[in-house]
Amino acid sequence: MLGNKHKTLGEFIIENQSSFQYSSGELSRLINAIRLAAKVVNHEVNKAGLIDILGAAGDTNIQGEDQQKLDVLANDIFIQTLKNREIVCGIASEEEDDFISINSNDEKHQNKYVVLIDPLDGSSNIDVNVSVGTIFSIYRRVTPAGTPVQLEDFLQPGNKQVAAGYIVYGTSTMLVYTTGDGVNGFTLNPALGTFYLSHPDMRFPENGKIYSVNEGNYVHFLQGVKDYIKYCQEEKEDRPYTSRYIGSLVSDFHRNMIKGGIYMYPKSSVSESGKLRLLYECNPMAFIAEQANGKAIGGRTRILDIVPTELHQRVPFFVGSKNMVDKLQEFLDKYK
Ligand SMILES: O=P(O)(O)OC[C@H]1O[C@](O)(COP(=O)(O)O)[C@@H](O)[C@@H]1O
Numbered sequence: 001m002l003g004n005k006h007k008t009l010g011e012f013i014i015e016n017q018s019s020f021q022y023s024s025g026e027l028s029r030l031i032n033a034i035r036l037a038a039k040v041v042n043h044e045v046n047k048a049g050l051i052d053i054l055g056a057a058g059d060t061n062i063q064g065e066d067q068q069k070l071d072v073l074a075n076d077i078f079i080q081t082l083k084n085r086e087i088v089c090g091i092a093s094e095e096e097d098d099f100i101s102i103n104s105n106d107e108k109h110q111n112k113y114v115v116l117i118d119p120l121d122g123s124s125n126i127d128v129n130v131s132v133g134t135i136f137s138i139y140r141r142v143t144p145a146g147t148p149v150q151l152e153d154f155l156q157p158g159n160k161q162v163a164a165g166y167i168v169y170g171t172s173t174m175l176v177y178t179t180g181d182g183v184n185g186f187t188l189n190p191a192l193g194t195f196y197l198s199h200p201d202m203r204f205p206e207n208g209k210i211y212s213v214n215e216g217n218y219v220h221f222l223q224g225v226k227d228y229i230k231y232c233q234e235e236k237e238d239r240p241y242t243s244r245y246i247g248s249l250v251s252d253f254h255r256n257m258i259k260g261g262i263y264m265y266p267k268s269s270v271s272e273s274g275k276l277r278l279l280y281e282c283n284p285m286a287f288i289a290e291q292a293n294g295k296a297i298g299g300r301t302r303i304l305d306i307v308p309t310e311l312h313q314r315v316p317f318f319v320g321s322k323n324m325v326d327k328l329q330e331f332l333d334k335y336k
């Protein structure tokens with residue numbers, strides 16, 4: 001049984017606190033709060049069909065997307081869990097138009113971390129019982145502690161992240177995260193309500209045979225992307241590769257990290273900047289990918305070096321096994 005021989009997430013957090021350059025216990029408490037919120041959301045997701053939280057909530061978010069009831073519920077659970085623990089000085093979320101400032105005009109309140117979150121990733125899969133996730137990204141604020149957080153505390157390049165992770169609510173529920181010292185995966189034992197270290201030191205295989213892209217948009221893609229997809233489908237050497245697309249970034253990424261593969265959400269003639277959001281989807285997944293020997297680009301640029309300009313900005317996103325991303329880059333560079 002997953003339990004007694006495996007280290008728990010709680011034990012792992014304490015053991016690894018000292019290896020973290022800013023270790024004051026604050027980040028450990030923050031990861032613990034995310035762990036708690038993940039368990040609450042997992043509980044809701046698992047019984048979604050029974051308690052009328054399937055379907056649309058009736059509102060749209062700042063990106064013009066119909067919010068699903070579970071988007072709103074997961075958003076509330078994470079925000080309340082973090083607020084109640086007075087563990088962060090600011091939160092930004094896919095489901096909130098603007099960032100949330102917490103207790104920041106209270107001298108005593110010296111919290112130094114801000115969290116950016118995609119509370120429910122893969123919303124189009126909620127009602128059809130396909131795995132979904134949560135994504136989080138953590139930064140140290142750049143403005144003085146004890147003062148109100150500012151937009152600049154959130155608009156930091158991804159290479160400034162101190163931690164990032166995701167939860168996948170799938171056949172099992174896993175929490176995968178990094179604090180810049182490798183990537184580790186923890187599986188929830190639902191009977192005990194405890195996360196155990198099941199996937200230590202996760203790494204992308206350098207090569208892979210899976211490509212993940214919504215081919216329904218193929219005609220709108222740039223020629224370089226079209227050529228790479230054709231390359232993946234060619235009967236040559238170790239190809240054709242297998243096409244796998246769940247439609248939940250977290251789940252497609254997780255599979256490709258374990259098996260080797262590449263996930264692509266390119267820009268297209270219908271969406272000039274692609275679909276995925278830089279701050280709470282691409283940056284955290286890119287940090288994890290690089291910490292797991294993978295690679296993440298936005299076309300010409302390393303995702304983690306992009307300097308954000310808006311809270312909900314979108315960027316083209318290509319992430320996965322190093323040699324596959326390099327090969328894609330070759331095709332993109334042909335049309336410079
Ligand atoms: O349906 P499409 O256009 O292929 O988009 C699917 C992509 O959009 C997303 O659902 C966007 O995330 P949200 O569900 O959090 O809005 C990704 O998880 C997924 O990879």
Ligand SMILES: [Mg+2]
Nearest residue numbers: 118121122281
């Ligand atoms: Mg998402």
Ligand SMILES: [Mg+2]
Nearest residue numbers: 094118120121
């Ligand atoms: Mg979402």
